[in-house]
Amino acid sequence: MNILVCLKQTFDTEEKIVIENGEISEDGVEFVINPYDEYAVEEAIKIKEEQGGEVTVLSVGPSRAESALRTALAMGADKAILVDDESLFGDEYTISKVLAAVAKRDSYDLILGGYMAVDDGSAQVGPRLAEELDIPHISTITGLEVNGDKVKVEKDVEGDTEIIEASMPVLLTAQQGLNEPRYPSLPGIMKAKKKPLERLTAGDIGINPDEIKAKTEVLDQFLPPKKEAGKILEGELDDQVKELVQLLRNEAKVI
Amino acid sequence: MNFELTQEQDMIRKMVREFAEAEIAPKAAERDRTGEFPQDVFHKMGELGLMGIPFPEEYGGSGGDTVSYAIAVEEVSRACGGTGLSYAAHISLGCSPFYYFGTEEQKKKYLIPLAQGKSMGAFGLTEPNAGSDAGGTQTTAVEDGDEWVLNGTKIFITNAAYAEVVVVTAVTDKSRGSRGISSFIVPTSSPGFKIGTIYDKLGLNASNTAEIIMEDVRIPKENILGKLNEGYKQFLITLDGGRISIAAMAVGIARAAYEASLQYAKERRQFGQSISKFQAIQFKLADMATHIELARNMTLKAAWLKDQGKPFKKEAAMAKLFASEMATRVCDQAVQIHGGYGYMKEYPVERHYRDIKLCEIGEGTSEVQRLVIAREIGAS
Numbered sequence: 001m002n003i004l005v006c007l008k009q010t011f012d013t014e015e016k017i018v019i020e021n022g023e024i025s026e027d028g029v030e031f032v033i034n035p036y037d038e039y040a041v042e043e044a045i046k047i048k049e050e051q052g053g054e055v056t057v058l059s060v061g062p063s064r065a066e067s068a069l070r071t072a073l074a075m076g077a078d079k080a081i082l083v084d085d086e087s088l089f090g091d092e093y094t095i096s097k098v099l100a101a102v103a104k105r106d107s108y109d110l111i112l113g114g115y116m117a118v119d120d121g122s123a124q125v126g127p128r129l130a131e132e133l134d135i136p137h138i139s140t141i142t143g144l145e146v147n148g149d150k151v152k153v154e155k156d157v158e159g160d161t162e163i164i165e166a167s168m169p170v171l172l173t174a175q176q177g178l179n180e181p182r183y184p185s186l187p188g189i190m191k192a193k194k195k196p197l198e199r200l201t202a203g204d205i206g207i208n209p210d211e212i213k214a215k216t217e218v219l220d221q222f223l224p225p226k227k228e229a230g231k232i233l234e235g236e237l238d239d240q241v242k243e244l245v246q247l248l249r250n251e252a253k254v255i
Numbered sequence: 256m257n258f259e260l261t262q263e264q265d266m267i268r269k270m271v272r273e274f275a276e277a278e279i280a281p282k283a284a285e286r287d288r289t290g291e292f293p294q295d296v297f298h299k300m301g302e303l304g305l306m307g308i309p310f311p312e313e314y315g316g317s318g319g320d321t322v323s324y325a326i327a328v329e330e331v332s333r334a335c336g337g338t339g340l341s342y343a344a345h346i347s348l349g350c351s352p353f354y355y356f357g358t359e360e361q362k363k364k365y366l367i368p369l370a371q372g373k374s375m376g377a378f379g380l381t382e383p384n385a386g387s388d389a390g391g392t393q394t395t396a397v398e399d400g401d402e403w404v405l406n407g408t409k410i411f412i413t414n415a416a417y418a419e420v421v422v423v424t425a426v427t428d429k430s431r432g433s434r435g436i437s438s439f440i441v442p443t444s445s446p447g448f449k450i451g452t453i454y455d456k457l458g459l460n461a462s463n464t465a466e467i468i469m470e471d472v473r474i475p476k477e478n479i480l481g482k483l484n485e486g487y488k489q490f491l492i493t494l495d496g497g498r499i500s501i502a503a504m505a506v507g508i509a510r511a512a513y514e515a516s517l518q519y520a521k522e523r524r525q526f527g528q529s530i531s532k533f534q535a536i537q538f539k540l541a542d543m544a545t546h547i548e549l550a551r552n553m554t555l556k557a558a559w560l561k562d563q564g565k566p567f568k569k570e571a572a573m574a575k576l577f578a579s580e581m582a583t584r585v586c587d588q589a590v591q592i593h594g595g596y597g598y599m600k601e602y603p604v605e606r607h608y609r610d611i612k613l614c615e616i617g618e619g620t621s622e623v624q625r626l627v628i629a630r631e632i633g634a635s
Contacts, residue, residue: 030269032269066262067262067265067266070262070266071266071269074266074270183270183273183274183303184266184270185302185303185304185317186267186303186304186305186308186317186319186323187304187312187317187318188304189263189266189267189270190263190317190318190319192263192266193262193263
């Protein structure tokens, strides 16, 4: 089985976001594999270990994203592809076009990814990629069984579980709960540097960057307003209620 | 000059940090209270290849370097000092003698299971009358046919109660003084081998520290480690490497105390502002951060020298001396920053304050480190 996992390198979720001159500062920031993509990597490696096959991890991003791919290789993926050509960076529209162009170079039975990235949180790239490749997709899965050329997935729906079957090739996006990603082992880390990592540019995948320019534009970036200290009302209950109503009306202006 | 970690070293740091935060730190306070040995943790660390980082794959190791090993000790110790000590002793004292001095057969038989984390390594050197002064060694090994017969007592032996084999030093030729000491591989299941006292310590309660009593313990002739009468030389070499790991352990514990203090100082409010706004507290935190950074640099330098095959005795002693002494100060100031809360077990700095002291004692006291350094710089 040939499995492709698309992953994005994102800020460590514990990092503090700092905005400098309207841009998010990357100074001294730790980067990780987007946690939802990590579930996808783990699932792909599990399937490979159980049923054989090859796992390719793919990312579009700056050269620092190599360390995310190497981590996936250390976990057990077989090879990596990094599209680090800046002319191909853009929004969800652009990225899915680039991923599709890379995916089309080979034939994959199963394409996995996180259902969204924790940084921009659009949850669009997976479904868009499936559309570009003209294959079915199922998003936010929490369970997966692979039987021959069929997949049976579980997904959370409004507090219930939906079970869906599909034929491969298929694209699936991972939700929290799918698995518990492994730590890369020491031998895995040592082997990762010897595994192939291919770097691609627009020319390599036959794309004209001008034709896939971002459809959206970021106009401004700002941090949420600082949370003000809370107010604890004191005194008799009746007075507290009166004060609360008054505050809700005059200060918070919600009633 | 390049201060950057390699990609592998950086990945190892990240992995061990994540592992230690998720799997070791949550139960550190409980282990401190109960003294429970973290066997489950070491089992998982074995699966991840952490129990034999600096040894080649053919001997069950991961083929990593000393720098990676020092990084791992720092991260584990930051999560739990006791676990860090047992880990450092396992590799530096338990595994290393086999790797440096063992025959091919001994490496295969003993180092492989140790490096894979199947059992803990331990090194029986200290005796009631012999610590750094090896001349006081009273344990004896006498040849009897095709066996060695060992008698004696070893004290303060890390991991002893969880080891399947222990390397112990014993006098083989009394007339030769420290040049009449040899090392032996002793299975802990041997008749006459007993674990005596399990010590009740000031800190590092998750680590196991025990007394070893040997009464007419018979081991086969081939269980001598390396050459006859070279035990003294061997343990000096072993301790040189071990000092790097104690330095890394001190850096790890200091970091835990510093990080807890920085967070506390930002949250704790007095006189209408967080205490981190007061210069008195800021200076303490600045000193802590500075000392930790310097100690880590020296520790990694010693590790790097070792990896390059260059002399590192002086640097390892300097790293161990400076890191352990600065870390004791850092933990002391961490309690001070926490005030009354710092004296309470509810806050982790109380544990760090007790845990750190060992780093100034184990694998050569600060005084012995100064002697080593003085000798290395030609002052003695």
